[in-house]
Amino acid sequence: MTAPAIAAPAARPGLRLSPFEIFVVALVAFLLAIALFGPLVAPDSVYRSDIANSLMPPSFDHWFGTDDQGRDVFWRLIVGAQTTLLSAFLVVTLYSLIGVTIATVAAAGPRWLDETLMRITDIGLALPGMIVALGFAAAMGPSLQSAVIAMAITGWPITARMLRGIMRQTMEAQFVAGAQVLGVSKWRLMTKHVLPNSLDVLIVKWAGDVGTTVLVLASLSFIGVGAQPPSAEWGATIASARGFVSTAWWTVVAPGAAVAITSIAFGLLGDIIQVRRDPSLRGN
Amino acid sequence: MQIVHPMPAMPEPTPKYAPLVTTSGLTVDMPLGRDGNSVRIVDNIDFSIGVGERVALVGESGSGKSLTARALMRLDRLARLSGRIDFDGQDLLKLSEREMTRYRGSAIAMVFQDPMSFLDPLMTIGDQVAETLRIRGVGKAEARKRALAVLDELGVDRAAERLDAYPHEFSGGMRQRVVLAMALVGEPRLLIADEPTTALDVRVQDQVLDLLDDVSARRGLAVLFITHDLGVVAGFAERVMVMYSGRIVEDGEVEQVFAHPRHPYTRGLIKAVPRIDQDLHKLYAIPGAPPPPLARPSGCPFHPRCSESFDRCVSELPAVLNVGGERVACHLHDPLRV
Amino acid sequence: MLAFRAYSWFLVRRLGLTLLTLWGLASLVFLMVKLMPGDEAQMAAGADASAAQIEAVRERLGLDAPVILQYFGFLGRLVRGDLGTSIVTLQPVLNDLEKVLPSTLELVFFAMLINLAVAIPTGIVAANRQGGIFDTVCRVTAVMLGGMPAFWLALVLQYLLGSVWRIVPISGQSSFGMAAPTVTGATAVDAIIALNGPAFLDALHHLILPAAVLAALFATQVFRTLRASLLGVLRSDFITAIRAKGASSRRMLVRHALPNSLNPVLTLSGTQAGAMIGSAVLVETVFARQGIGAYMFNAVAQKDSFAVLGSVMFIGTVVCLVNLAVDILQLLVDPRIRAAQLGSQTQ
Numbered sequence: 001m002t003a004p005a006i007a008a009p010a011a012r013p014g015l016r017l018s019p020f021e022i023f024v025v026a027l028v029a030f031l032l033a034i035a036l037f038g039p040l041v042a043p044d045s046v047y048r049s050d051i052a053n054s055l056m057p058p059s060f061d062h063w064f065g066t067d068d069q070g071r072d073v074f075w076r077l078i079v080g081a082q083t084t085l086l087s088a089f090l091v092v093t094l095y096s097l098i099g100v101t102i103a104t105v106a107a108a109g110p111r112w113l114d115e116t117l118m119r120i121t122d123i124g125l126a127l128p129g130m131i132v133a134l135g136f137a138a139a140m141g142p143s144l145q146s147a148v149i150a151m152a153i154t155g156w157p158i159t160a161r162m163l164r165g166i167m168r169q170t171m172e173a174q175f176v177a178g179a180q181v182l183g184v185s186k187w188r189l190m191t192k193h194v195l196p197n198s199l200d201v202l203i204v205k206w207a208g209d210v211g212t213t214v215l216v217l218a219s220l221s222f223i224g225v226g227a228q229p230p231s232a233e234w235g236a237t238i239a240s241a242r243g244f245v246s247t248a249w250w251t252v253v254a255p256g257a258a259v260a261i262t263s264i265a266f267g268l269l270g271d272i273i274q275v276r277r278d279p280s281l282r283g284n
Numbered sequence: 285m286q287i288v289h290p291m292p293a294m295p296e297p298t299p300k301y302a303p304l305v306t307t308s309g310l311t312v313d314m315p316l317g318r319d320g321n322s323v324r325i326v327d328n329i330d331f332s333i334g335v336g337e338r339v340a341l342v343g344e345s346g347s348g349k350s351l352t353a354r355a356l357m358r359l360d361r362l363a364r365l366s367g368r369i370d371f372d373g374q375d376l377l378k379l380s381e382r383e384m385t386r387y388r389g390s391a392i393a394m395v396f397q398d399p400m401s402f403l404d405p406l407m408t409i410g411d412q413v414a415e416t417l418r419i420r421g422v423g424k425a426e427a428r429k430r431a432l433a434v435l436d437e438l439g440v441d442r443a444a445e446r447l448d449a450y451p452h453e454f455s456g457g458m459r460q461r462v463v464l465a466m467a468l469v470g471e472p473r474l475l476i477a478d479e480p481t482t483a484l485d486v487r488v489q490d491q492v493l494d495l496l497d498d499v500s501a502r503r504g505l506a507v508l509f510i511t512h513d514l515g516v517v518a519g520f521a522e523r524v525m526v527m528y529s530g531r532i533v534e535d536g537e538v539e540q541v542f543a544h545p546r547h548p549y550t551r552g553l554i555k556a557v558p559r560i561d562q563d564l565h566k567l568y569a570i571p572g573a574p575p576p577p578l579a580r581p582s583g584c585p586f587h588p589r590c591s592e593s594f595d596r597c598v599s600e601l602p603a604v605l606n607v608g609g610e611r612v613a614c615h616l617h618d619p620l621r622v
Numbered sequence: 623m624l625a626f627r628a629y630s631w632f633l634v635r636r637l638g639l640t641l642l643t644l645w646g647l648a649s650l651v652f653l654m655v656k657l658m659p660g661d662e663a664q665m666a667a668g669a670d671a672s673a674a675q676i677e678a679v680r681e682r683l684g685l686d687a688p689v690i691l692q693y694f695g696f697l698g699r700l701v702r703g704d705l706g707t708s709i710v711t712l713q714p715v716l717n718d719l720e721k722v723l724p725s726t727l728e729l730v731f732f733a734m735l736i737n738l739a740v741a742i743p744t745g746i747v748a749a750n751r752q753g754g755i756f757d758t759v760c761r762v763t764a765v766m767l768g769g770m771p772a773f774w775l776a777l778v779l780q781y782l783l784g785s786v787w788r789i790v791p792i793s794g795q796s797s798f799g800m801a802a803p804t805v806t807g808a809t810a811v812d813a814i815i816a817l818n819g820p821a822f823l824d825a826l827h828h829l830i831l832p833a834a835v836l837a838a839l840f841a842t843q844v845f846r847t848l849r850a851s852l853l854g855v856l857r858s859d860f861i862t863a864i865r866a867k868g869a870s871s872r873r874m875l876v877r878h879a880l881p882n883s884l885n886p887v888l889t890l891s892g893t894q895a896g897a898m899i900g901s902a903v904l905v906e907t908v909f910a911r912q913g914i915g916a917y918m919f920n921a922v923a924q925k926d927s928f929a930v931l932g933s934v935m936f937i938g939t940v941v942c943l944v945n946l947a948v949d950i951l952q953l954l955v956d957p958r959i960r961a962a963q964l965g966s967q968t969q
Binding site for chain 1: 639642643646647650651654655657658659765766768769770771772773774775777778780781785896897899900901903904907908918919922923927930931934937938941942945
């Protein structure tokens with residue numbers, strides 16, 4: 001799902017960014033800032049209940065209103081950003097590492113190992129990721145950690161397959177054959193040539209994946225196998241607010257919008273990096 | 285068959301043929317980027333093809349020969365055409381797109397270089413050949429019958445069985461015949477062949493050329509053959525037009541042009557073809573490279589590579605002159621030259 | 623035209639892959655079972671089982687044996703259709719799921735319909751007028767929709783269209799008293815079986831929003847894929863040849879460009895069918911519809927571990943089978959795929 005979504009209006013090559021690109025990068029940076037520093041600047045009241053003030057509509061005091069426990073929705077979102085985003089980063093980094101490792105072993109190793117690993121990857125690809133992750137998270141006892149581990153376990157096949165393809169291709173390229181003839185060891189080949197080549201593809205995928213992972217993580221929390229209330233993770237927030245959608249729509253709309261915006265922003269970031277890397281994809 | 289009233293600087297039609305297509309000042313500009321700029325690929329050319337005549341259009345890649353051919357059928361939507369293309373009395377450039385589609389396939393037809401990429405992989409070849417007729421309202425059964433007849437004529441054996449086969453089941457030579465059938469079934473008067481033999485091996489090349497030869501003679505079909513292969517020109521065409529950097533630099537009967545090429549570029553081209561009876565140590569190639577359309581030299585576009593150029597060539601674009609039954613665009617042949 | 627032998631060889635290979643995948647899934651579920659904290663026998667026996675009953679269950683399930691034997695026992699039970707027993711309903715999980723499967727299939731079917739009915743025409747128009755207003759609006763919408771969590775979209779639309787504007791029912795599969803007698807569990811199908819017009823319409827009324835929400839994400843993918851594919855085909859050589867034959871724009875588009883661009887869309891929708899079944903979990907719960915997704919959700923909420931794991935196995939199997947069916951369907955549809963998979967003969 002990381003096919004480039006929108007062609008950025010004509011940006012000149014080199015370091016000049018188009019207005020659209022600047023906007024996206026700024027948005028992502030903003031989200032990262034919230035994730036890192038949010039909890040530091042949030043007022044203490046976010047963690048305390050204040051039933052008297054519960055389910056108040058958005059106002060000057062509470063920009064997004066309050067939730068069923070009287071907590072300020074806006075600040076809860078800020079605090080929750082850390083949980084959601086950092087968990088997503090963790091998940092994607094974890095399964096990317098797993099994927100890279102498997103891809104490297106498959107590409108560099110003997111044929112039979114490659115075949116076996118690819119069969120396993122195929123199986124992984126054929127299974128519905130979220131369902132399996134759900135199963136693992138439920139089995140390990142619903143919690144944020146379970147969800148993270150579960151998603152890391154189910155997320156690597158796509159990365160592995162993609163990277164192995166690229167690595168194989170690179171290895172079959174002329175210059176590698178030339179280097180081998182010169183006696184360069186396979187290990188050196190992999191680290192100095194094949195891996196760096198695959199790196200930029202990985203980065204593009206990483207950015208886009210963070211976007212989709214935030215979505216899946218929120219979904220798992222909503223179902224109840226991820227972050228548990230009273231965690232401020234966005235999905236968990238929506239789950240606890242679900243019953244109040246008709247009486248206090250802001251409790252549901254705000255965190256969901258946050259998830260959507262984050263997911264879209266990272267997705268676009270991935271697209272932008274991809275188009276800059278390979279301008280032939282522009283307009284697609 | 286009308287006789288076109290000759291216009292100044294227009295080619296004089298070869299006596300044996302009444303003119304079928306005549307272009308006058310044909311120019312093709314291709315757009316660049318989004319800001320409305322364009323680059324001139326074909327620069328003001330005039331030529332004429334007679335009924336049943338076989339003309340070859342020769343040039344290096346980038347000379348504009350393909351675009352010229354496609355312009356005759358107005359195939360490139362993005363191209364901006366100006367000038368006049370007179371087909372049997374009608375100026376094609378004045379027609380609406382709708383009216384133009386009626387000419388395509390029936391009056392003028394085209395075959396392309398790589399038959400595989402020009403056939404729809406999802407349609408049977410029978411349907412594809414018949415489609416040219418179906419577009420014109422011919423009934424299904426009748427169209428199929430005529431498609432079969434053409435395929436037969438072109439030497440596709442067991443054509444009746446093969447009508448329901450798909451393109452990928454055919455070999456290269458067979459596919460070229462299918463493409464030819466697609467073009468001929470509409471009984472066109474002009475066939476444009478854009479490098480039809482380039483992608484084929486020599487044996488198949490010969491077969492296709494023989495086929496074209498046969499068909500054109502039998503049907504009185506005029507053929508415009510685009511190629512960069514002089515050997516093919518010699519074997520097939522009656523007249524040859526040489527293009528360089530968007531202009532026609534020489535235009536005359538094949539035997540004459542090959543025996544006594546008048547334009548230095550043509551001379552260079554012919555010299556570059558290796559001959560078995562020559563004692564060569566090195567292959568000859570015209571020094572330098574054709575200029576990119578955005579950076580054409582002033583005056584005659586060939587002058588930087590021409591061994592016989594002089595000062596007028598740098599400043600003045602040579603006009604097309606009639607010299608000894610041929611047309612040449614070169615200052616060397618200007619009887620009034622300074 | 624092509625040898626029967628080639629067809630059956632392909633089928634064998636494909637079935638083999640499916641079986642392998644199912645085996646992989648089963649192994650993963652076994653792993654999940656082993657990962658669960660607490661005593662497995664106790665959980666299987668129930669909260670208020672006596673010590674003797676727990677021991678009986680332990681023996682039945684062979685939980686004292688080494689893990690390897692347990693594994694084979696587990697696989698054996700799976701093959702026989704034993705997906706465990708729900709702690710809540712006290713019924714075999716498989717029975718519970720079978721009852722609600724048609725409802726999910728009905729939802730996915732309609733979602734797929736909406737998906738293709740919306741995405742394909744918009745994709746065609748967008749590609750045909752590339753860069754125009756329609757194209758840009760569609761692409762922006764696609765990006766927006768693609769980033770929204772399905773359950774959130776469901777909640778918001780449910781509120782807006784259901785509570786505020788009252789265009790569609792808020793939840794459930796049928797209005798009170800309107801439903802036709804349950805035959806399959808899929809309300810629309812049941813209505814057809816009972817030849818009950820109003821009930822059918824009512825069922826559709828209840829289906830439309832959930833199906834649309836489920837379809838949303840997938841429609842954006844189909845739209846993008848079709849548009850890209852069509853743009854590519856429109857640029858290709860044989861389209862030029864078609865124009866050279868004198869074909870009108872419309873003919874060229876419909877009879878040549880479109881059929882040649884549909885291949886990636888077909889592949890995509892095939893995989894989407896499976897993914898939709900997975901996503902049904904979220905949509906079904908928000909709209910309080912019956913289905914395997916809702917069942918799974920409730921199982922999680924009630925900490926019915928075996929039901930959860932049984933659902934995982936069941937849903938995973940359904941997805942695999944759907945993918946298999948799609949692959950076979952594709953084979954029959956595209957002559958090129960047929961050639962690639964089965965081996966072509968040049969004449």
